[in-house]
Amino acid sequence: MNLATFIQNILNSLTLGSLYALVAIGYTMVYGILRLINFAHSEIFMLGAYFVFWGITLVHLPWPVAMVLAILVTASLGVLVDQVAYRPLRDAPRISALISSIGVSFFLQNVAIVFFQAIPREVYRPAWLEDPILVHGVRVLPLTLFVPLLSLVLMLLLVYIVYRTKTGLGMRAISKDIETSYLMGVPVNRVIAVTFGIGSALAAASGIMWALRYPQLQPIMGTIPGFKAFIAAVFGGIGSIQGAVIGGLTLGFIEIMTVAFFPDLAGYRDAFAFVLLILVLMVKPTGLLGERPEDKV
Amino acid sequence: MPTTQTTPADDVILETRELTMRFGGLLAVADFSASFPRGSITGLIGPNGAGKTTCFNMITGFYRPTSGEVLFEGVPIAGLPAHKVCRAGIARTFQNIRLFNNETVLENVMIGRHLRQKTSWLQTLVFTPASERENRRDQARCLELLDAVGLADLAGEKASSLPYGAQRRLEIARALATEPRFLLLDEPAAGMNPQESEDLMGFVRAIRQAFGLTILLIEHDMKVVMGICEHLWVLDYGQTIASGPPEAIRSDPKVITAYLGEEHAHA
Amino acid sequence: MRRGRTILLNVLAIGVFGLLLHLAEGYCNGYQLQILNLIAINIILALSLNLIYGFTGLFSLGHAGFMAIGAYVCSILIMTPDQKDMLFLLQPAYDWVQTAHAPFFAAVLAGGAVAAIFGAVVGIPLLRLGDDYLGIATLGFAEIIRVVANNVPRLTNGALGFKGIPAYADLWWNFGWALVALYVIVRLLQSNTGNVLKAIRDNEIAAKAMGVDVFRYKLLSFTVGSFFAGVGGALLASLLTTIDPKMFLFTLTFNVLMIVVAGGLGSLTGSVLAGIGITVLLEWLRVVENPVDLLGFSLPGIPGMRMVVFSLALIVIILFRREGLMGMRELTWRSLAGVFSRGKA
Known part of the structure; x- marks a missing residue:
């Protein structure tokens, strides 16, 4: 492998890794607060991409406007899903909300099939993202710079919200102890809603960029990236935002580099993540940065 | 059961040696060394958070002690999983009742x-x-x-x-x-009215007799503790601060301090 | 005396049921028979998942994986070597795949057995995990099985899968196996081992204090459940006569989970009733996906609508009737007698 290909692979890994990381953050935030694996998150990712498509083809919005609007609409949808399908189950056994989220996941996916049909659709891509540029003689796809950079901006924004705002303080308090947070006057329900909003916005951004990178839309496009992002969150340590980012990037690198160095294994690429998941759960279920309280006797 | 009267005092069924449990920086129980004569009823008392239930959890295999040993009929059992401890002949109840609620x-x-x-x-x-x-x-x-x-x-x-x-x-x-041959009861009288506690005392004595048990219990109700225990161990902040027959414990200044605070002990 | 009467009633019920099957065979058309067959298989799958999740509290999402194992093993065993010659176009089958052959009953049993072995092997590391982690890890296992099925063409014929699998799985085989599954699981749950499984579900810590080797019993339940999932997959392969890796997506597990939740976690009666109801519902919902001619107007079919309704139903059940149809209740001869005597009084 020559240097140019290697650099391209690094950029590809960074791109894929940031996309996983953005989705993983949503999983990890919701799990940190509600101890819920939100299966519907992968459909939120998919719908974000479809909303851009709609904005451009039906309403003829300019691409950046469509993107921002799509992120906002998807964020509201994420909040709505929580209010309708999870909030009534806060006091129910934990697995009930999980089953509900599996139901929501299938529901959204099939609503998408009803409205958009199952056939894959072409995605509009701005030319400036698509035309390769030469950097020191290496052909680089601008998209592979754009995705990691935009992701970085979004993550910095998130860090600001979580560590510098009152809502962020509420999130951290609830993830430590939801009961006490109620007693201390944290507006728990509002903070949970904001968490779903932020998580869904990041997933939408990821879905939109995913559609640019692998230029196709289809209703099942969220399933596999969703699983992998969840695995990234577990690998990094569920509940930890830093962990989700590290996990996402790691997974991106593993996937791209394994296929680059061992092309024979390309067919197994979707299995890597699951093997990694099972290994992590067996060796260190808390992941790299996570902590989980022991069961009290 | 005749064993209570006839066996010599050194027939110890269970013994703990410097049993210690550390949770991170917190020393929950330090060097708990106690021995329990066969057929006895012993009380483990102390203020809330003294480490009593932690002792139970170490003896019954729910916690692996940081250090120390538990000898049951001379056999080391510390660190065995809970189900093996139970199989060996040690059973317990829980402070917060844990029944199989959906079953008869x-x-x-x-x-x-x-x-x-x-x-x-x-x-x-x-x-x-x-x-x-x-x-x-x-x-x-x-x-x-x-x-x-x-x-x-x-x-x-x-x-x-x-x-x-x-x-x-x-x-x-x-x-x-x-x-079981050794039974641990974690606050058996919790939530009972005086009449029920009275009945409980008779009940505990009766099952000891009927099943040939040695009993260790954690209890806050001093009437129960003084009424049925033949020997007491007192924990405070994980340390064993006293042990002896109930009458001696009742007047031990260290125990009074632990329960009531400094001023009362000197008053 | 009471036991004798129960056995007599059971034998009678099976006799009547057999008669009904015989009549169904004679009078039902192919489509109706297909639905009846699917009912039997779905009951087997639901009973096995209910044993794992409803009675032992192990939230497993790996059913599709075990079904795939059962389906592939059984198919390889019942197809003739000539058939396999024609089938493996991409690459020739491994020699042992090529030559392996067994009668249908043995093949189904083998499908279940191999699924059970896989269940035990993945169960050993995974069953130590807590509920939701166990769910996602078993789901991962099922996906790995699918990816492997796609990538080992000499064993599974890759993405093309198998076609022309002999259609042995008729009413008698399917309902026969459903009865076997029902009997084994009922007897398991009536034994004290069944009490232990329920104890683990209700309060794992107390179960440990009662001397229960929790891990061993979880593994037992998981392995028995995997066995019947494999049997269900094997029968399904022979019923549909074609299989490929796409068939064993998460959707398949979702359908079984839906039956178990709708019927009631911890109620075998519920699983049987919901197995019937939901299979019929799913088939009936196929109508909305196909074009219909209504009074001369032709309405286009709406693909995806079936699963929209179906998933919505699951959400509604979880939100408003979490205990499902039966909760943890069972229908027994005694409870039936109770209903009738109350009716008379």
């Missing part, structure tokens, strides 16, 4: 029998005589146990439907079904 009273006790059963469920598929016989025998045995704790009439009820006091007795019956 009889089924709760039957679960205690399973580790003494010899036939497998595969045999019940074809109704082998051995498994049928064993099942009938175990059911009869469990009904006897329920009779002993006064719950025989409620055998078919769901465990969660029992009143509080009955739930506590069911937990004890369930523990007895595992055929």
